[in-house]
Amino acid sequence: MVSQRGPRRETERVPPPEGFRRMRLELAYDGADFFGWQVQPRRETVQGALERAVQELTGRKVRVFSSGRTDTGVHARAQVAHLDVPAGWKPGQLQLAMNALLPESVRVVKARRARPDFHARFDATGKEYRYSIWNAPVACPLHRRQALHVRLPLDVAAMRSAAALLEGTHDFRSFSANPRRDIGETVRTLRQLQVTRRGALVTIKAVGDGFLYKMVRSLAGHLIRVGTGAVSVEETTALLEARRRTARVETAPAHGLCLWRVSY
Amino acid sequence: MVSQRGPRRETERVPPPEGFRRMRLELAYDGADFFGWQVQPRRETVQGALERAVQELTGRKVRVFSSGRTDTGVHARAQVAHLDVPAGWKPGQLQLAMNALLPESVRVVKARRARPDFHARFDATGKEYRYSIWNAPVACPLHRRQALHVRLPLDVAAMRSAAALLEGTHDFRSFSANPRRDIGETVRTLRQLQVTRRGALVTIKAVGDGFLYKMVRSLAGHLIRVGTGAVSVEETTALLEARRRTARVETAPAHGLCLWRVSY
Numbered sequence: 001m002v003s004q005r006g007p008r009r010e011t012e013r014v015p016p017p018e019g020f021r022r023m024r025l026e027l028a029y030d031g032a033d034f035f036g037w038q039v040q041p042r043r044e045t046v047q048g049a050l051e052r053a054v055q056e057l058t059g060r061k062v063r064v065f066s067s068g069r070t071d072t073g074v075h076a077r078a079q080v081a082h083l084d085v086p087a088g089w090k091p092g093q094l095q096l097a098m099n100a101l102l103p104e105s106v107r108v109v110k111a112r113r114a115r116p117d118f119h120a121r122f123d124a125t126g127k128e129y130r131y132s133i134w135n136a137p138v139a140c141p142l143h144r145r146q147a148l149h150v151r152l153p154l155d156v157a158a159m160r161s162a163a164a165l166l167e168g169t170h171d172f173r174s175f176s177a178n179p180r181r182d183i184g185e186t187v188r189t190l191r192q193l194q195v196t197r198r199g200a201l202v203t204i205k206a207v208g209d210g211f212l213y214k215m216v217r218s219l220a221g222h223l224i225r226v227g228t229g230a231v232s233v234e235e236t237t238a239l240l241e242a243r244r245r246t247a248r249v250e251t252a253p254a255h256g257l258c259l260w261r262v263s264y
Numbered sequence: 265m266v267s268q269r270g271p272r273r274e275t276e277r278v279p280p281p282e283g284f285r286r287m288r289l290e291l292a293y294d295g296a297d298f299f300g301w302q303v304q305p306r307r308e309t310v311q312g313a314l315e316r317a318v319q320e321l322t323g324r325k326v327r328v329f330s331s332g333r334t335d336t337g338v339h340a341r342a343q344v345a346h347l348d349v350p351a352g353w354k355p356g357q358l359q360l361a362m363n364a365l366l367p368e369s370v371r372v373v374k375a376r377r378a379r380p381d382f383h384a385r386f387d388a389t390g391k392e393y394r395y396s397i398w399n400a401p402v403a404c405p406l407h408r409r410q411a412l413h414v415r416l417p418l419d420v421a422a423m424r425s426a427a428a429l430l431e432g433t434h435d436f437r438s439f440s441a442n443p444r445r446d447i448g449e450t451v452r453t454l455r456q457l458q459v460t461r462r463g464a465l466v467t468i469k470a471v472g473d474g475f476l477y478k479m480v481r482s483l484a485g486h487l488i489r490v491g492t493g494a495v496s497v498e499e500t501t502a503l504l505e506a507r508r509r510t511a512r513v514e515t516a517p518a519h520g521l522c523l524w525r526v527s528y
Contacts, residue, residue, distance in 0.1 A: 028402075028404055028405050028406065029405050030405040030406055030408075075405075075406055077404075077406065095402075099402065104403070104405060104408055105405045105408075106405060107402050107403055107404070107405055108402065109400075109402050109404075110402075136373075138292075138359075138363065138371050138372070138373050138374075139368070139371055140292055140341075140371070140373075141292050141293050141294040141368060141369045141370060141371055142292060142294055142339055142341065142410060142522070144294075144368055144369075145409075146406060258406070
């Protein structure tokens, strides 16, 4: 019985055990149905559902590592994960078998063999998130699960101006919940922060080399406040430079957020 | 106590009773949460939810008439309905009050005063429906409630060719479930039947002066079979000319269908 659980730290890059082969999965999930990514006792999580399926298929407890944890309620269109399965398994076979066992709210969209040292988190070079807003006086029942309803009309031009101030390499400590102490670790490069409108649907696209805890939701929360006029565009720079999280930045709700892509 | 229920036939155009004023509503709803439009005992329907809310607000049983019934599971982005409310009610007030009482799965998107003889069904001059298909080997958890998953790759060019043969004024008896006996009544004008693809999402847009029972779902079912190669483009004409519903035409599932617009 090979167990990959236990005290092993998740910071190591460990090759597959003898007779196992590393697989890379692309996953889509509806965040509404899970208490986030990470395994928790007595709560349905994405990692928990995947590991249960793999255990049922292989008879072994196998850890599934993702590119990063997603919070409760956050969706994914293309989360990437890796795991080690007994060498007999072919990717297409694993995908079909997992999808047959998994709940409909999570799907293995792709599966392929990976190098033995591939690591979904350590090898990720960038991520794209999208935050969706239904901006109309009345909520839309057909978008209520995957878009935040904002009643007040959003000034998309103002949101774009604020977004432009946030793009680039900055210390994003002010736009992170619970930031680490080491200031060096809160510097990230936000390659793109775009705001687009298509009818009532306003989308914030955030592309970067990495994101701090709740960073995208904090950026979205700030841009929404700029859009409604609650804070000015100019305040963006002051907030960024303060390098301190205050109540002036709001964290937008989880259900509007979707992990769109992970690049390697 | 003014009651608009009872034996009155729904084919009449009756003005509001004394002291009442006609309102026109635009409604959006998530069909997954309802047993269709029409009131049924002990089952949640859109009409039932609306009439319950109005009764709670006005203390009166008031009938809500829509542009047409939608089946169980069918969604609406902009269904139109009318009802008569005590003259004191203003449209914005009615809208807010109804939305406060209604479940989140149905919203009054707009409300306005209507002419006393306005009738949501009789005055409708056309409708637009959209049928959504998630066309990829694996289903998408984020689209599973509002798009049909079709695993086989769809040949959109073939679907367009078949759609072009269906556009125009035809007897659509072959594309209706349970068609009426009078052949005259199964002639409809399909002004537009468009197929578009955006990534994995294939959308069928149907615009017409009116649609027979399950007609859009039958058209969608046929186009999907053309797209997978189960039937040929050419067979479309033969099916149309047969003026008889057979098993050669499939009714696509309800959850992919959305009433998009009603014109007056």
